[in-house]
Amino acid sequence: MKTCGFKKSSLMIGMVTLFAAAFTLPAFADTIKFGHVAPPFHGQAKGVDAFAAYVKEKTNGKIDIATFPAGQLGGERSMAEQVQSGTLQIATITTAVLQNFVPQCAILDMPFIFPDRKTAYATLDDPDVQKKIFSYFPKKGFTAIGWTENEIRDFTNNKRPVHTPEDIRGLKVRVMNSPVYLDTFKQLGASPVGIPFPEIYNALQTGVIDAQENPIMTTVLMKFTEVTKYVTLTQHCLTECIIVVGTDYWESLPPAQQQIFREAAKLAIKTNRSVNAGLHMALPKTNISIAQYAKDNGIEIIDLTVQEREAFKVAMTPVWDKYRKKIGDDIFDFMLKKIKAHQQ
Template sequence: MVFKTTTLVSLLAASSFFIGGSALATTFKVAVGDAQGSAQWEMASKFKTAFEAKTGGKHKVDLFPNGQLGSEETTVNSASIGTLDFSVLAINNITPFSPTVGVLTLPYVIQSAEEAKQLVTGEIGKELTANTVRDAGVRIVGWTFTGFRVLTNSKKPIKTIADLKGLKIRVPKNEIMIASYQAWGINPTPMAWSETFTALQQGVVDGQDNPYLTVHSMKFSEVQKYITNIRYVFSLEPIIVGEATFKKQPADVQKAILEAGTEATEHSYKWLADTEGKIKKELTAKGMQITDPADGEKEWIAKATTTVWPKFYASIGGKDKLDKVLKTLGR
């Protein structure tokens, strides 16, 4: 009987129950892959503030940065089975579970922050969210805009594809991003995000790619010297909630989650515009050297789009899905 009583108390503490039609207070856990000060953290912090305000302080949000609750890919599984409430993570770490979102990571599809926002807040974003619920059991409720993934390394300035030869570059465990580097003539090293700083520090890999905001928040200037302004992927980092967790909430809490996600998305977009230029100056002051690709990145673009795009038509749901995205963007 003691075991049964203890179990019931635990369940009551961990879940939302209703007495007289009113939900008891709940604290939701949010995993954040990046460190405090990052674009992910900024968006998650706005989500927390907005959600708590919309629920009158009855429901709380606790943020766990720096991968404390597991790797970004792991948190997708955790949210799906209900052992984690929310996670903020790079879109490429959802792609293995819901391949159609990979259309947003095809190289050079998104060419500006404005295009990124247009896609994720419009019909394309709604379709991808529905697919993610169907495929992965998680719902996208907001988006972080983190900027283009620039290439960093510890060895030398990179201007051309030929300059990549001999470098060991870390990439996420994402087939599209791996294929992009292969199109440029090197075999990158797939690696979990949580292992990346140490691998750079120890020389296991020479470089990686991530937006300026992430390079800054993760203190990569301590282990990297050179930045190349490639713009092959615009980094989108959604906040997801387990669909089972979302569905068991009362209507007013579901509404608060969705509205807080929308507010956090708008905040993130503005924050990127206000912050990225300052971050570039800070990284330069810390000794990092910034280089632009030769010839306006034409060779990089040609090899990636002609080689990589066709390989992933099937996984993103067909070439017509990419055509729809490009048409939405007026291309």
């Protein structure tokens, strides 16, 4: 009888231990999702992966972030809505899409607002700029904590070298389906077309469109340069993305973990930018730079002079005026002042 009692006690102790473990384990392994649309080899994807690794290390594995590249969790608008509703914890979304939720972030999509990459980065890294722009997000169900980027956008076409706004007039241009982008190319006298990204190559090849605008790395990797031999480094828009966290999830984190997330966001953009390095970027799985690839394949690259860029900026005055009315003088004047302060 004593032996039987001992066995029963041991069994009960074991069951209690297992029961306690079942409720203890989740506290040590909170797995959350981070979605974005960049392909795995892209600088943005590398930045997101660095974010996830940093958070896991600094929380001693308590927060494990699973990253989902290439739109695996849906398009950017869908992911933004998922973050709002709390079904997705984190995503990084282009401002061109986020402006549908937070109109003020459209300021970052203003064409030719940044004179160069260096000034753009210095402005975006300014703590006051981040505080100002990110302050609009909580009311919309987001907490904005940092940046990633696609790249600075350039212009390619199969008709002629583009040096001036007049050179774009009359061209049929595929643009991202965003009001700012459509307005930009209408103002330049082009016929903008919002066709889906996967259809660009065939549309160029068959003459449905004459031109397209994308970061030069994207343009080369998607082989658009096979059917457009003229590349102009217009750098008309920086396709900036904002890392957004669902408000409910963010508020569930203790301050120490929130700080880790903010630090991870800084690492993400640093990693992202180190990969996105303009014409000197090496194509994936090669040691060939974009500049060398263009030379080897007979692609003409036009780098605008300061005067040529200024002409494009002046041509954008009506677009700026239109969006100033939509998003307000406050954010518009604030950003122009900050950009001027960081320009060298």
